[in-house]
Amino acid sequence: MSSPVQSLPNSEHPGGEILPPARILITGASGLLGRSVAAHLAELGYQVTTFQRSPSSLETVRDIRGSLTDPQAVQAAVEGQDAIIHMAAKVSVSGRREEFEQVNILGTERIFNAAWAAGVQHVLYVSSPSVAHGGSSLVGAPAAAADPEKAQGHYAQTKAEAELIAEARGSAGTSVLIMRPHLVWGPGDGQLTARIVDRARSGRLPVLGSGAPLVDTLYIRNAVEAFAAGLRRLPLIAAEQPVAGRRLVVTNGEPRPIGELLAGIAEAGGAPRPRFRVPASLAAAAGSVIEKLWAVTGPHEDEPPMTRFLAEQLSTAHWFDQRHTQQVLQWRPRISIDQGLAELAAHVQRTGGVL
C-alpha cells in the first residue's frame, strides 16, 4: 500500500516546523478561542480555513460552514490542508449523552479519517484537563492520561474517549499533539468571563467554601500564542516525545485561589466582589439536585446554575506542572494574570461589556 501521507514542501517546514504560508484548518472557530487562534494564525501568514456551523465572521480566513456530524462536509474541509487544529466540541455541563457522543467522539473520528484519506499529516487536538481527573484535588499535577472512567459529566467523558482516539491515531501514522487549555478567560469570552461578571452583577456569584483552592487559568492571548507555538512545533513534538509527552496541559502557570480569581474577574468587569459564601458540601448537594431537575424539566437554553461537577471544580485545587509544556512549546505566557485583569477592565470600560 502506498502511503497516503504527503510530505509538505520543504519551504513550509524547514527544521520540521509548520510555518506560514502552510494551509491550516481550524474546526470550531465560532468560540472565542477558535476565532482568536484563527485570526492570529492568519495574521502570521498562514492560509487559514475554518469549519463550523455558523460563520466565523473573520475576514482574513476562508469559512467552510458545516457540521462535524456530516462526513462529506468534513472531508471537503480537510482536503488540501497541511494541518488541522481540531477544536470543535459540544461544550456544556448539561444535555443528553448521545449529542456529546455524536460531536465529540464520532466527530473526532471523522476528522482523523478524513485527514488520513486526504493525506493531512498533522493534527493538533484540543482537549481539556477534565478528561483525566475526577473531583479530587490536583496540586502541581502532570498531564495524566485521559480516562473516561474517571472523567465526570458527559462532556469530559466523551472528550476523554475522543482524546484516546487522537492518541491512538498519533501512534498510527498521523502526527498528533494534544493540548488541554485550562479555564481560558479574557475579553470576548462568553463562557466563563461573561458569566462570572453577569452573576456578580446580579449578586448571584457565591464563593464556595473557603475560596482558597488554587486554580490554574489561561489568559486568552497566552492561549492563542500557545496554540500558534503548538502548531508550529507539532511535527517535532510528535516525532520526539513519547505518548505522555505529547499531552500538554496549558495554563498561565500562575495558580491563584479561586475566590481571588472570581473577585478579580468580577471587579475587572465592573461588578462587585462576590460576598456571600456557601459551604462546599452544600453546593455539591445542591448541584446534584439541580442537575436532576434540569434533566427532567429540559430542554433549557441556559446551563444549570450549579452542578455537582462544578461545585467540586470550585472547591478543590486544580493546578498543573507547566515545565514540560513550556519546554516543548518553547513558549512562555507573556501576559500575567494581573496584566490580563487590567486588559479586561480596560476592554469592559471601552466597550461596556465583556463580549
Add this chain to the structure above:
Amino acid sequence: MVIFRPIPAAAARSPFDVLESTPLPGLDPQWSRVVTARTEDGERGFHVLDTAEALAQRGITPTGTILAVHGNPTWSYLWRGVIAASLEQARPGHAWRVIAPDQLDMGFSERLAHPEPPSAGAPSYRRLEQRLGDLDALMDALDVDAELPLVTLGHDWGGIISLGWAVRHQQAVDAAVCLNTAVDHPSGEPVPPALRAAMAPGVLAGSTVVTDAFLRVTLALAEGGLSDDVAAAYRAPYVSHLGRGGIGGFVADIPALAAHRSRGVLEEISAGLSRWSKPALLIWGPKDPVFRDRYLQDLMERIPHADLHRFEGAGHLVSEDRDVAGVLFDWLGQQFDAAAQPSASPAPAAEVAGLHQQLETMSLSWRRDRPAAVDMSSDGAPAVLTWAQLSEQVEALAAGLHSLGVRSGDRVSLLVPPGNSLTVVLYACLRLGAVAVVADAGLGVRGMTRAVRSARPDWIIGARPGLTLARTMSWPGRRISTEPLPPHQARLLGTVASVERLRRGADPRALQELPHPEPEHPAAVLFTSGSTGPAKGVVYTHRRLGALVALLRHQFAVKPGASLIAGFAPFALLGPAIGATSVTPRMSVTKPSTLTAEAVAAAAAAGEATMFFGSPAALRNVVATADRLSVAQREDLGRIRLVLSAGAPVHPRLLDQVQEIFPAAEIHTPYGMTEGLLQADIRREQIHEAMKTSQPGVCVGRPVAGVRFALAPLQADGTSAADLVEPEQAGGALSEIVVSAAHLKAGYDRLWHTDWTSRRDTRDGLLWHRTGDVGHIDDAGRLWIQGRLQHVITTAAGPVGPGAVETPVDELDQVARSAAVGVGPVGAQAVVVILEPAEGRRLRDGRSPLARPEVAQAVRAAAGEVSVSAVLVVDWLPTDIRHNSKIDRTALAAWAEKVLAGERVSAP
C-alpha cells in the same frame, strides 16, 4: 489455660515457594535461596537472602561481604532495605554482597522438633553457643571470598550473635555494625518490664509459641506503624504455632540469671567486645522499651571508638522507621573507600588561651576585687562575685566535684538558670575536664528531655525545678543540687550532694595535682534550637571554645575590665573566659521577650556595663518598654557602647529604635549558629547601606576574622551541589553557605550520619561545615541569608529562598511578619505567603484564610520577580520557644498545602 502441643521438625524452604497469598513487598525472589550447612548436630537447612546471584547477573564481582543477622521474632525480611540499597549502589569495583540468613527455627529456615515447651533448660531449643556455631557452618557452606572485607550487621538477638561471631573471628571480620541490641545484662538488675512479662515461666510458652502475642507486640514497636503488607510479611513464617518454636526458644535463652546456661557465652562476648579494636557503628532507635539507652551506654563503654547514630524518635524496629541503609553505606564508604577526612581549620582570629586562663589572671591582677559576675535574676540586691571570689568558688567546687567522683570526660548536665551559680558550676566543670551539657529551658520540657537523654550525662547539676523535672522524666545521671536540700527533699529528688556543701567541704589543694584539660578534649555539648527537627547536640572542644573567646575579644574589642549585660546565654557564659564582667539582668530565661528596658538599665547601673548582648525578642521588648525609662536610667543606657543582637536576623527598623535607646552604642548583628556562634558581622549603618542595593534576603555582613566561606549552589530540586565553589565563582547564585573556622563545632553528638553529612567537604584540606542556611554573597563580599535549605521553595523558575520574599513583605505596614512556603511537587512548587497582621490590622474577611485582594496585591508587588500564588493570613505564625523568632515553615507549608487544596483546617 494454654496448652503446649509438640512441634514436629520441618525442612527449610523459600518463602516464594510456600506463600500463596502473602506478598513480600520489597523482597526479590532472586535473593532467596536454601542452603544446607553442617552444624554441630548434623546437616541443617537455612533459608538465606543472598545477593551473590543478583550481582553475578549484572557482571559485578563483590568487593566486600556483609553478614546480616536478624533477631527475635523477625526474619531476614528485616534487611530488605539494606539489600536493595546495596544493589542500587553496586558497580564494578565497588559492591557489597549481602548475606542475610534466617536463623534456625526462625523465618523460613528448618524447624527443629520440640517435644517440650521452651524453657531455660529445654534441650531441643537452640542456645547462644549453638547459634554462633550455626553461623560458622553457614559461612562455610556459602562461598564467601575470605580475602575481601567482611562486615557483620545485627539487630536485637541477632546483634548479640553477630557481635559474638565478630569477636570470635577478630582476624576475619573488618567492621561490626549493630542496631538496637544488648550484649550484657547485669544479672542483678531487673529485666526490662516489657520483656519480663514474656519471660515469666508460666507465660513464656503461651505468649511466644502457643499464641502470637510476642510477635504482635514486637511488630507494633515500629514507630510509624507498619503497613498491612509489611506486617503480614513479618508474620508470614510464624502464623502457625508450629512455626513459632524458635520465638519461644530465643526468649528462653535470655540469660537474665547468673545461673543461665548461656550466661557464660554472653559474658565471653561482652568481655570480648571490650577488646574490639576495629571500626564499629551503632545505629539506635531510642524509643525501644526493651533495649533502652542504658544498653547503648554499655555498648559505648565497651567500644568507646564506635561511631553512633542515634535516630531521635525511632524505635526498636529502627530499620523500619528510618533510612538505616543510607547511614550504613555512607559509613562503610567512609571506612573502606574515602580518603582521610581533613581536620584542619583556618587560623583563629587571635591567640587561643585556656578557658580558665583569664579567670586566673584576673583573680591575681589589680582587678581581683572588682565584680566578675553580677546576678540580678532574683529579687533583692544584686549578687556580686569578684574575680577573686569567682576564682576561689570555681576551684573549690571543682575540687569538691572531683572528690565526689566527677572525672575528666564525664558529662555533666547543667539545669541551672543563668546567673552566678551557673557560671561557677560551668567553670568548675571546665576546670576538671568534665563536659558541660547545656540543654536550655528554651527547648521546652519535651525537647530538653530528648536532649538530655541523647547526651546521656553521668551527672546532673540543677536547681530545684530542674531536678524535679529530671526526677519526673527519669533523666539519666547522678543528681547534685545547687542549694543544700533538707534530707527528705534530697531523698525525693534523689540527689547525692549539693554544690554548696561540695564547695565548702573540699580542699582546693587537691586540684593542684589535677592537670588542666587538653585542648582537644570535649568541653561542652550545646543544643540547636530544634526549630528544624529534634534539637541536635553540638560538641565543642576546649580549643574550639577558646578560639571563640579569642574571636569575641578580637571582633568586639572586649578588653579585660569590660562589662557586658547578658541577655543571650551562649555569649554570656563566656564572660569569665573573655575577662569581662557578666551581668545577668532580670528576665525569664524561657522568655527572652520578658526583658524590659528598665531591667537593662538596672543591670547597666549595677555592673557599670558597656555592652549589651540580646536576642531579637529581648530587643523588641526593650524597645516596647522604653517609654517607662527615667532620665537617670536613660543615662545609664547612654554609657553602653556596644549592642549585639544574636540568634536570628532583625529588621534595621528595630535596630534604629534600639539606637534611640542606646545613643552611644555601635549596634551589631552577628550571624552564626549553635555550630559556629559567630561567622559574620554587620553594623546597623551597614545594613541600611546594603539594603539600598535591593538584593534578596537579609544582609548579615562580611566574614569575621578567621572565617572562610564557600558556597554550594542550589540545584533545581532544591538540594545543594556536591562540590563547593569560592564566593566569587558563584556569581551571586542562591547557594548553601558552607563555612570553615577554628571556632566551629568539633562535631554533632551521637549523630554520626548528621555529622558526616555536615562535614563531607574536603576543599583545600579544611574541615568545613554545611550550615543548612541558603543565601548568596554579593560583589562587595557581603553575605545575604534567605533562609534554611529545607525551606527552599522549588518553583519552575528555579529555587527561591523564603527570605527573598519575606524581607520585602515584612516591610509592608500592615504586616507584622511573614513566612514564604512552597506547595506542590518539587520543582514545580507554587509560592505561598502567610502573613501575621500588624497589631490592630485586619487583613482578611471573616474567617476566610485568604488575604483581602488588595493585601494580596501589595504582597505580590513587594515580592517583585517571585510569582506569589496565594496570600494567606493567620493570627500568629508558629515559632520556636528559644528565640521566639524562628518561624516553623515546615508546619506552615503542610497547613497551606491543605488550605489551598480546599480542605477544611483550623489555624496552623
